[in-house]
Amino acid sequence: MKKFQPIQLxxxxxxxxxxxxxxxxxxxxxFHTSPESLLETAREKEVRNSIWLTIWTSxxxxxxxALAAIPFSYLLARKDFPLKKLVTGxxxxxxxIPHSAAGIAILGFVSRDSVLGKMxxxxxxxxxxxxxxxxxxxxxxxxxxxxxxxxxGFSAVPLRLEKAALTLGASPSRVFFSISLPLAARNxxxxxxxxxxxxxxxxxxxxxxxxxxxxxxxxxxERFGAYGLKYARPVSVLFILISLSLFIFLRWLAKEKK
Amino acid sequence: xxSLNKISKRFPDFSLEEVSFTxxxxxxxxxxxxxxxxKSMILETIAGLVKPDKGSILLxxxxxxxxxxQQRGVGLVFQDHAVFPHxxxxxxxxxxxxxxxxxKENKKQAVQSIAQNLNIAELLGRxxxxxxxxxxxRVALARTLVQKPKVLLxxxxxxxxxxxxxxELRAVLRNIHRSGQTILHVTHDYEEALSLGNRxxxxxxxxxxxxxGPEEVFHHPKSEFLAHFAGIRNFFPAVLTxxxxxSLAITPNDFxxxxxxxxxxxxxxxxxxxxxILLSNDPIETSATNNFEGRVAEIIPTPRGIEVGIDAGLxxxxxxxxxxxxxxxxAEDRKIYLHCKAxxxxxxxx
Numbered sequence: 001m002k003k004f005q006p007i008q009l010x011x012x013x014x015x016x017x018x019x020x021x022x023x024x025x026x027x028x029x030x031f032h033t034s035p036e037s038l039l040e041t042a043r044e045k046e047v048r049n050s051i052w053l054t055i056w057t058s059x060x061x062x063x064x065x066a067l068a069a070i071p072f073s074y075l076l077a078r079k080d081f082p083l084k085k086l087v088t089g090x091x092x093x094x095x096x097i098p099h100s101a102a103g104i105a106i107l108g109f110v111s112r113d114s115v116l117g118k119m120x121x122x123x124x125x126x127x128x129x130x131x132x133x134x135x136x137x138x139x140x141x142x143x144x145x146x147x148x149x150x151x152x153g154f155s156a157v158p159l160r161l162e163k164a165a166l167t168l169g170a171s172p173s174r175v176f177f178s179i180s181l182p183l184a185a186r187n188x189x190x191x192x193x194x195x196x197x198x199x200x201x202x203x204x205x206x207x208x209x210x211x212x213x214x215x216x217x218x219x220x221x222e223r224f225g226a227y228g229l230k231y232a233r234p235v236s237v238l239f240i241l242i243s244l245s246l247f248i249f250l251r252w253l254a255k256e257k258k
Numbered sequence: 259x260x261s262l263n264k265i266s267k268r269f270p271d272f273s274l275e276e277v278s279f280t281x282x283x284x285x286x287x288x289x290x291x292x293x294x295x296x297k298s299m300i301l302e303t304i305a306g307l308v309k310p311d312k313g314s315i316l317l318x319x320x321x322x323x324x325x326x327x328q329q330r331g332v333g334l335v336f337q338d339h340a341v342f343p344h345x346x347x348x349x350x351x352x353x354x355x356x357x358x359x360x361x362k363e364n365k366k367q368a369v370q371s372i373a374q375n376l377n378i379a380e381l382l383g384r385x386x387x388x389x390x391x392x393x394x395x396r397v398a399l400a401r402t403l404v405q406k407p408k409v410l411l412x413x414x415x416x417x418x419x420x421x422x423x424x425x426e427l428r429a430v431l432r433n434i435h436r437s438g439q440t441i442l443h444v445t446h447d448y449e450e451a452l453s454l455g456n457r458x459x460x461x462x463x464x465x466x467x468x469x470x471g472p473e474e475v476f477h478h479p480k481s482e483f484l485a486h487f488a489g490i491r492n493f494f495p496a497v498l499t500x501x502x503x504x505s506l507a508i509t510p511n512d513f514x515x516x517x518x519x520x521x522x523x524x525x526x527x528x529x530x531x532x533x534x535i536l537l538s539n540d541p542i543e544t545s546a547t548n549n550f551e552g553r554v555a556e557i558i559p560t561p562r563g564i565e566v567g568i569d570a571g572l573x574x575x576x577x578x579x580x581x582x583x584x585x586x587x588x589a590e591d592r593k594i595y596l597h598c599k600a601x602x603x604x605x606x607x608x
Contacts, residue, residue: 164340164398167305168354169328169405178353182344 058199077154103208138199153187288455333407532577
C-alpha cells in the first residue's frame with residue numbers, strides 16, 4: 001500500500017474540507033427538494049421562461065461581445081504598446097468591483113438619457129428592463145474570463161508559425177484566421193464557456209438593470225423574498241441541474257471537436 | 259540576383275553592422291557563423307519579417323527592402339521546420355497556393371509533384387504529429403518550394419537532425435540546388451558549409467568578415483571562428499574511390515590519401531586536423547598509412563601552438579608544440595616527412 005507522509009495526509013484532509021465546504025450546502029439543498037416539487041416547478045411557465053431567458057441572453061451577450069473580445073485578446077498577446085499593463089488591469093476590473101455597483105454603472109450607460117440609450121431609442125429599443133440590457137450586464141461582468149483565456153491561448157501559439165505563414169504568402173488576416181485562431185481555439189472555447197457560465201449566474205448587475213423580464217437568479221431571489229426558503233429551493237436546484245448539464249455538454253462538445 | 263547593401267539593424271543587445279553580400283543566380287551560398295552571430299536575423303530581414311534600420315536589399319534588380327512579405331518571392335525554412343501542427347501534410351504544402359491563379363487540379367498536381375521530388379508523397383494524407391524530424395523538415399521544404407521562390411532561405415535546416423538524417427537531407431538539398439534553385443543557407447557547421455556551399459560568407463558579431471569560395475575561405479581564414487577549426491586548413495578537393503576494399507581519396511594533382519570512411523564514392527573534400535599530422539626528419543616506419551615528403555614553407559606561432567606550413571605538392575599545416583619544434587630543429591626550407599593515420603583523415607561528400 002502506498003504510504004503517505006504526514007504533511008500529505010494533512011493536505012489531503014484540508015482538501016477534503018474545502019470540497020465538503022463546496023458540496024455540503026449544494027447537496028443539502030438537493031436533498032431538501034423532493035422530486036415532486038422539482039417536477040411541479042419545472043412545469044411552471046414563469047420558471048421555464050426565466051431559465052430560457054437566462055440561457056439565451058447570456059449566450060447572445062457572450063457571442064456578440066466575443067466578436068470584439070477575441071481580436072482584442074490577440075492584440076494583447078502579440079503587441080506591446082504604451083500603458084499595456086493599465087489596459088490589462090482594466091480588463092480585470094469587472095471581476096473585482098461589486099456587481100451591484102457594476103449594475104449601477106451599466107444602468108447609467110444604457111439608460112434613456114445616455115448616448116447608447118438614445119441610439120437604442122432611435123431604433124425603438126429601450127435597454128432598461130429589456131433582454132438586451134440583461135445581455136449587456138451579463139457580458140460586462142463575464143468578459144474578463146474570455147479575454148484572459150483567449151489571450152493565454154494566443155500567447156501560446158509559437159510566433160514562428162505565424163512568421164512562417166507570412167513568408168508563405170499569407171496576409172496578416174489570413175494568418176490570424178488560418179493559424180492563430182485555430183491553434184488558440186481550445187483556450188478560446190474554454191473562455192467562451194466560462195464567460196457564458198459566469199453570465200448565466202449573474203445576479204447583482206442584472207437586477208439593477210432589469211428586474212423584469214426575470215432571469216432565474218432574480219426569480220430565485222424574488223421567491224425567497226416573497227415565499228421563503230422552501231419555495232426558492234426547487235427553482236435553485238432546477239437551475240443548477242440545467243446549468244450543469246449544459247456545461248458538461250459544452251465541455252464534451254469542445255473536447256470532441258478538438 | 260540577391261544583394262544586401264550595408265544592411266544595419268540595431269537591437270537593445272545586438273546589432274547587424276553594414277552587412278553586404280551578393281548571392282548569384284544558381285548559387286548555393288552559405289552564411290557561416292556561430293550562434294548569436296546574426297545569421298537568422300539576416301534571413302528574417304531578407305524575408306521581410308524584420309525591417310532594417312539602414313541599407314537596401316535587391317532581388318533580381320528590384321529593391322525589396324520595404325516590399326510586403328507576401329510579395330518578396332523568397333521562401334524561408336526555419337530551423338525547427340515550423341510545420342503547422344493543426345493541418346495535414348497536404349494542407350501544409352498547399353498553404354502557399356491559396357489565392358494563386360492555379361486551378362484546383364493544377365494545385366493538386368503541384369503538391370503531388372513537389373512531394374514526389376522530396377520523397378514524401380506517401381505522407382500527404384498524414385497528420386503532422388505522426389512525422390519524424392527528417393520528414394517534418396522535408397514537409398517544410400516542400401511547403402516553401404511549392405511557391406517557387408526566387409531564393410530559398412534555409413535557417414540551420416539540419417541542426418535538429420541526427421547524423422543519418424543529416425546525410426539524407428544534405429542529399430535532398432543538393433538535388434534541389436542541382437535543379438537550378440538559388441539557395442542561401444545559414445549554419446554554424448563548417449562541414450555543412452563545405453559539403454553544400456559553392457560560396458561561403460563568414461559572419462561574426464553582426465559583421466561579414468570574409469567571403470569567397472570554400473577553398474579561399476578555409477585556406478586563408480580571417481576569423482577566430484574559422485581558426486578554431488585549425489585542422490580545417492588541411493582540406494583538399496578529392497574524389498573518393500574504393501580499390502580492393504581500400505578507400506582512396508585522390509586529389510586533382512594525384513595525391514592518394516588512404517581513408518577509413520563510410521562516405522559514398524564521388525567528389526568531396528579530404529580533411530585532416532593540424533594536430534593529427536606527425537612530423538619527422540627521416541622517413542620512419544609508423545602505423546600511419548599516409549606518408550609524404552615536403553619542405554617547411556612557414557612557421558607561424560599561434561595561441562594553440564606552432565603551425566608549420568609544409569609544401570609537399572599540397573600545402574599542409576601541422577600543429578606542434580614549441581618543444582617539438584626545437585627538438586626536431588624545424589626551420590624554414592628544411593626537408594621534412596609527414597605522417598598521418600587513415601583514421602585521422604576525414605572525407606566530406608560534396
